[in-house]
Amino acid sequence: MTDAIKRVVIVGGGTAGWNAAALFARTLGKVISITLVESDEIGIVGVGEATIPPIINFNNALGFDEAEFLRATQGSIKLGIQFENWGNAGDSYMHAFGNIGKDFAFCGFHHFWLRSQQEGIESDYWDFSLNYQTARKNKFAKLNHIPGTQLPGISYAYHFDAGLYAQYLRNYCEHSGVTRVEGMIKRAHQHSETGFIESVELESGQLIEGDLFIDCSGFRGLLIEQVLETGYEDWSHWLPCDRALAVPTESNGTIKPYTRSIAHTAGWQWNIPLQHRTGNGHVYCSAYMSDDEAARTLLQHVEGAPLAEPRSIPFKTGRRRKQWHKNCVAFGLASGFLEPLESTSIHLVQSGLRRLVQHFPHNGIKPAEVDEFNRQSQVEFEKIRDFIIMHYKVNARTDSQFWIDCRNMDIPDSLQHRLELFKTSGKVFKEGDELFQEIAWQQVLIGQGLVPSDYHPLADSISREQLAGLMADLKSLVAGASDNCARHEEFLLSCGVQL
Ligand code: FAD
Known part of the structure; x- marks a missing residue:
């Protein structure tokens, strides 16, 4: 095969496939051709309706209103x-x-809150979360900062109808030069020596040739597994829901x-x-x-x-052993599955796609590039996996064997270390560009009852009166800012929706 990657074929028209087509069209549309094949007969999984804040950047990159x-x-x-x-x-x-409380240079706000708890200064940790206070009042506003302060404002994402989302992306793609082919793929043809995929063949006999194949075919992993037999790492001993x-x-x-x-x-x-x-x-x-x-x-x-x-x-929780294998890269359910507890799957699709654009092999597929892509994808997936396992592990329920067994299960060493560190010191650190920030770990750990026995000494650097004043001021700023937001429905009406 020639080295240049000019023809990209996307297999699957669910959330993953249309996200791939949209980002490629937006970024590389002038240098590659993009064909998407989907089967109406198979359809899409049709769930996946809650997202996390990075989707705002992805939508902005595509130029969505x-x-x-x-x-x-x-x-x-x-x-x-x-x-x-x-x-x-x-x-x-x-x-x-979003944030909770106020940022301090060397230790998190929660250390001050932990001291305040030990000193009997009454408050709930979420009194200092603008997002929480606004959510519980069913309100929303686009706020970069709490007015009159440098304190961060509201961070948000969307819920949406998965079918309409795929349709919206499809309209965008069809206006951006993506060719859609409807039909059932019955087999793939591979190069006799390299095993690289050369084309997919539809039941109609139509052959679709490509240089790079993007497998977004859902759980079946039509190319990455059924053709290339890449293998699956099973994580159901940590995440047993199936x-x-x-x-x-x-x-x-x-x-x-x-x-x-x-x-x-x-x-x-x-x-x-x-x-x-x-x-x-x-x-x-x-x-x-x-x-x-x-x-x-x-x-x-x-x-x-x-x-x-x-x-x-x-479903079976786990991950494809290599997300990129030969000239095939898998996204969405074809690349692995983590239950939707923290709404991370669409994010994994979008961040993986961004990574592929960054590593795009325009001049041939180089092993070092593939290895680096796979390494980064693996780290990202595993960090999110640990975050989700934590929800099951840190529980005090005695009313069902399931929860007792989850509490007693062995967990990855990386997570064990984090839990131990937090329990004894209140400290939790984000590694590299891991998705979930310290503030996310703190909320789930404290929310599920793991309150640390110690806090950072910097929290002792102010007097008790100053601490009480800090807590009262922050609480009142957050309460005031959330009161001033519009009702959520009013915001939606201002976008022209019909309720
Ligand atoms: P699919 O939607 O299954 O699409 C597969 C595509 O491949 C289809 O177009 C199909 O026609 C095509 N195809 C397959 N075989 C062939 C063939 N032989 N020939 C031609 N075409 C073929 N994610 C979130 O971010 N938030 C959530 O809240 C969330 N909730 C979820 C809840 C559940 C229960 C599940 C299972 C997943 C959830 N997800 C969630 C994940 C999310 O649904 C998926 O990441 C997302 O929908 C991507 O699906 P997909 O495009 O990979 O696969």
Whole structure:
């Protein structure tokens, strides 16, 4: 084969495939041709409706207009995830996006808060989270800073309808020079010596040739696994949930600007409020709960009338051993799966795509480039995996064997070290460009009941009165700024949506 990479073929038209086509068209559209093949008969997985803040940058890179995006996808604003029954049955806390309190040069704000707790200065950690205070009032505003201060403002993401999202991306791509081919791929042709994929063949007999193949074919991993046999690293001993049941329901009153994650006896349920409906799903472990019981539990806990029968989606948590193998790069479900507890899958697609653009092999595929791409992807995936495992490990529930077993399970050494460090010192450090910031780890750990026994000595550098004053001032600034935001629905109306 010639070295130059001029023809990119994307297999799959779900969220991953259309994201790939959109970013390639935007960045490399003048130097490569982009063809996307999808099968209407197979369709898309059709879930994946909650996101995290980096999606704002991705949308901006594509030049999307936010109001149009929210209108087209029946979207809403997401300020964080409320975790209910996780640390213990009846508990609730939010992993809110954005900052909490105030930044200090050498230690986090939570050290000051921890001291204040020990000294009997009463407050809740989330009194200092602008995102949380705004979310619980069902409000939202685009704020870079708390007015009149240097304190950071509101950080947000979106909820949206997965089908409409894929459609929106498709419209964008078809206006950006991407060729869409509808049809079922029945086989791939490989170079006899290198094993590189040369073309895919549709049932109609049509051959689609390419230099680089992007596998976005969903769980089946049509090219990366079925053709190239790249292998899968199974993580189900750490993340034992293996099924989801998804059901949309009618909207029920206020459109909350946050996702809810409600732990049940063998897993958890999501609640994602959109304009026209609510997305619900129950992620559970089939070794501890039957499908019938999982469906009953799900339907008992939805708020509006179901709009369809619950749909079952089996999965195995883990990751493809190489995301890039030969001339094939996998994204989305074809590259691996982490349950949607922290809404990270679409982000992994988008950050992986950005990485591929950065490493784009325009002049031939070089092993060092492939290795570096795979190394970075692996680190990113594993850090997120650890963050998700933490939610299961740090629990005090005694009401079900599932939670007891999760608490007692062995965890990766990297996570064990983090938990130990936090427990004894209150310290947690983000490594490299890891996705979840210290503030995210602190919220989940404190929210699930792991309150450190010590705090940083810098928190002792002010008097008790100064500390009480600092806490009172910050709390009042956050409360005032959140009071002044508009209602979430008013914001959506200002984008031209029809409620
Ligand atoms: P799919 O949507 O399955 O698309 C596969 C595509 O490949 C389809 O177009 C299909 O037609 C095509 N295809 C397959 N085989 C062939 C063939 N032989 N010939 C032609 N075409 C073919 N992510 C989040 O970020 N937030 C969430 O809240 C979230 N929730 C989730 C909940 C669940 C239960 C699950 C399972 C996933 C969730 N995700 C979430 C992940 C998210 O849904 C996926 O990352 C995202 O939808 C990407 O899917 P995909 O495009 O990889 O696959």
